[in-house]
Amino acid sequence: MPVLKYYYDLLSQPSRAIYIFLKLANIPFQSCPVALRTGEHQTEDFKSSMNRFQKVPFIHHGDFKLAESVAIVRYLAREYRDLVPDKWYPAESKAQARVDEYLAWQHANTRIPCATYFFYKYIIPAMTKSPPDETELGKLESNLVTCLDQLEDLWLSPASKYIAGDSISVADIFAACELEQTRLASYDVTKNRPILKAWLERVREECNPAYSEAHAVLNKLVAKKSQSKL
Numbered sequence: 001m002p003v004l005k006y007y008y009d010l011l012s013q014p015s016r017a018i019y020i021f022l023k024l025a026n027i028p029f030q031s032c033p034v035a036l037r038t039g040e041h042q043t044e045d046f047k048s049s050m051n052r053f054q055k056v057p058f059i060h061h062g063d064f065k066l067a068e069s070v071a072i073v074r075y076l077a078r079e080y081r082d083l084v085p086d087k088w089y090p091a092e093s094k095a096q097a098r099v100d101e102y103l104a105w106q107h108a109n110t111r112i113p114c115a116t117y118f119f120y121k122y123i124i125p126a127m128t129k130s131p132p133d134e135t136e137l138g139k140l141e142s143n144l145v146t147c148l149d150q151l152e153d154l155w156l157s158p159a160s161k162y163i164a165g166d167s168i169s170v171a172d173i174f175a176a177c178e179l180e181q182t183r184l185a186s187y188d189v190t191k192n193r194p195i196l197k198a199w200l201e202r203v204r205e206e207c208n209p210a211y212s213e214a215h216a217v218l219n220k221l222v223a224k225k226s227q228s229k230l
């Protein structure tokens, strides 16, 4: 098996998801951090030699280069089938299809609402040094609320312990990493949401210590932000 190089930034939600998966599956990899904040991904050289989409996460597996977190997780689950515990991406057709159903759904229905809210409330004000437009922020918050309602109503309720059923899978890792990002925008996704809160606690616990390791930088920034408000 060729060396697996993993390129990521732990402040990126899909980067954390793949990082946690690699750790939980005991897949050996060479760690290749990319600091998005320095813009190192924006050069022509990066585009031609590293990742043509100029985003993280991505992998180089020998000569093979692959981007897009969902494609990466599926590829790794196939390539390292002997290492990866089945629960993370089940081999059985229908169980795998249920995980895939969420991975397809989440792009538009979890990632976009969470990431857009985070970007508008946290990144843009940090860049422009001015507060976000309240009307626009209200619209984005309402999209986020819809996303959380749907996670509870369509995926976790009434009896589903995890996103894809009774067993934890990569679907839960992807969802949790997106939701965690909103803490930086001072949004508590678990407030008045006992189902989501219990699920998130289960996921954190079952994915530790990899989960905490992946979220350490984000947790530090959240703590710094709340201290600056005191």
Ligand SMILES: N[C@@H](CCC(=O)N[C@@H](CS)C(=O)NCC(=O)O)C(=O)O
Pocket: 011, 012, 013, 014, 015, 036, 054, 055, 056, 057, 067, 068, 069, 070
């Ligand atoms: N659909 C892609 C999304 C990748 C993505 O949007 N990455 C962001 C960080 S979360 C990025 O690299 N942004 C840098 C930029 O757009 O300049 C995936 O799932 O891997």
